[in-house]
Amino acid sequence: MDIHEYQAKEILAEYGVKIAEGGLAYTVEEAVQRSREIDGNVWVVKAQIHSGARGKAGGIKVCRTHDEVEAAAEALLGKRLVTHQTGPGGKMCTRLYIEAGTDIARELYLSFMIDRSHERVIMVGSAQGGMEIERLAATNPDAIVKIYVEPAVGLQDFQARTMAFALGVGEDLLNHAVKTIKGCYRALRDLDANILEINPLVVTKNNELLALDAKMSFDENALFRRHRIAELRDKTQIDPREVAAAEAGLSYVGLDGDIGCMINGAGLAMATMDMIKLAGGEPANFLDVGGGASAERTEKAFRLVLADEGVKAMLVNIFAGINRCDWIAEGVVQAVKNIDMKVPLVVRLSGTNVEEGQRIIADSGLPIITAETLADAAEKVVQARNEMVAKQG
Numbered sequence: 001m002d003i004h005e006y007q008a009k010e011i012l013a014e015y016g017v018k019i020a021e022g023g024l025a026y027t028v029e030e031a032v033q034r035s036r037e038i039d040g041n042v043w044v045v046k047a048q049i050h051s052g053a054r055g056k057a058g059g060i061k062v063c064r065t066h067d068e069v070e071a072a073a074e075a076l077l078g079k080r081l082v083t084h085q086t087g088p089g090g091k092m093c094t095r096l097y098i099e100a101g102t103d104i105a106r107e108l109y110l111s112f113m114i115d116r117s118h119e120r121v122i123m124v125g126s127a128q129g130g131m132e133i134e135r136l137a138a139t140n141p142d143a144i145v146k147i148y149v150e151p152a153v154g155l156q157d158f159q160a161r162t163m164a165f166a167l168g169v170g171e172d173l174l175n176h177a178v179k180t181i182k183g184c185y186r187a188l189r190d191l192d193a194n195i196l197e198i199n200p201l202v203v204t205k206n207n208e209l210l211a212l213d214a215k216m217s218f219d220e221n222a223l224f225r226r227h228r229i230a231e232l233r234d235k236t237q238i239d240p241r242e243v244a245a246a247e248a249g250l251s252y253v254g255l256d257g258d259i260g261c262m263i264n265g266a267g268l269a270m271a272t273m274d275m276i277k278l279a280g281g282e283p284a285n286f287l288d289v290g291g292g293a294s295a296e297r298t299e300k301a302f303r304l305v306l307a308d309e310g311v312k313a314m315l316v317n318i319f320a321g322i323n324r325c326d327w328i329a330e331g332v333v334q335a336v337k338n339i340d341m342k343v344p345l346v347v348r349l350s351g352t353n354v355e356e357g358q359r360i361i362a363d364s365g366l367p368i369i370t371a372e373t374l375a376d377a378a379e380k381v382v383q384a385r386n387e388m389v390a391k392q393g
Contacts, residue, residue, distance in 0.1 A: 012187055020102055040100050043069055053084055069098065073096055109126040110163070147162060173207065249290075261314070273286065298331025298334070306343070344381075
């Protein structure tokens with residue numbers, strides 16, 4: 001789960017990381033008022049969306065008068081910002097963060113993240129901040145310093161000092177840098193975060209160390225014990241289909257294709273999407289209904305998939321172990337009858353009670369296409385999709 005920049009900064013400030021003065025605004029009037037409350041004569045108006053590269057998309061504007069703040073707020077609020085991370089649909093800007101302007105002497109990079117291959121937290125830093133770390137890694141990998149943290153003992157003082165020296169921090173800022181680095185690590189550890197990134201971490205001309213931007217992402221599986229973090233979720237930044245799926249207890253990820261998928265088991269879902277692509281189609285979603293797919297749960301999954309108006313055909317692929325094929329078949333028949341499907345449906349069942357499941361579908365009298373194997377199902381759903389597109393075209 002991602003949170004906004006201002007939310008991440010509020011958290012980091014609690015852990016001793018220094019941030020610039022700022023305030024949140026939901027309207028143009030509030031944006032102007034926030035700028036009047038902040039000392040100085042330069043303000044930065046920042047669109048709050050879940051994406052990096054906001055500056056390149058026009059989402060960060062430097063203003064020198066209150067009129068400029070007003071104009072910037074009018075230009076950003078209610079607009080969709082498109083970055084290379086959002087995809088062509090972009091993300092809607094519904095709130096702004098108004099921040100005091102900063103006289104920057106140097107820009108640094110600092111992040112913590114979970115390295116699952118090493119089963120460690122990795123601390124990554126560079127004296128060259130302000131640019132995308134991926135681009136820096138490609139053009140100048142020697143500029144990036146990586147330090148692994150042993151989970152049994154946590155981040156040690158000598159590791160924080162090593163990173164501070166790697167960032168090129170002077171002796172006068174060393175203690176502050178160590179405090180900042182350790183505070184970031186504690187925030188990641190204490191709150192079950194997956195990623196904590198400050199880019200840029202800046203040294204000001206007044207010789208202060210400020211987190212000028214901040215990004216945090218959290219492990220959704222740990223939110224049950226982090227109620228305060230869970231409440232920071234901004235549903236306007238999430239695919240509404242994914243919000244509906246979470247409320248129904250389903251695992252769903254929206255994609256760009258037009259073949260809807262309902263599958264049980266994450267591994268089978270990935271294999272099914274691969275087979276659809278090999279057959280020449282594009283999946284519209286990843287949907288794992290899990291091991292306890294009742295008729296009601298199956299119908300919810302159908303409605304979720306078909307809520308995507310771009311879906312031209314749908315594939316149900318179930319390998320029944322904990323589930324039973326007859327339960328799934330009853331759910332499929334009920335869903336098709338209740339929803340009045342307008343797109344072709346391909347169903348492939350395998351596993352427990354498969355013969356009974358196939359009989360239920362055959363006796364339903366519904367125009368459901370059945371398949372014996374995964375490859376057969378993928379080919380049939382792609383063919384049905386092509387026929388649907390040809391008919392609509």
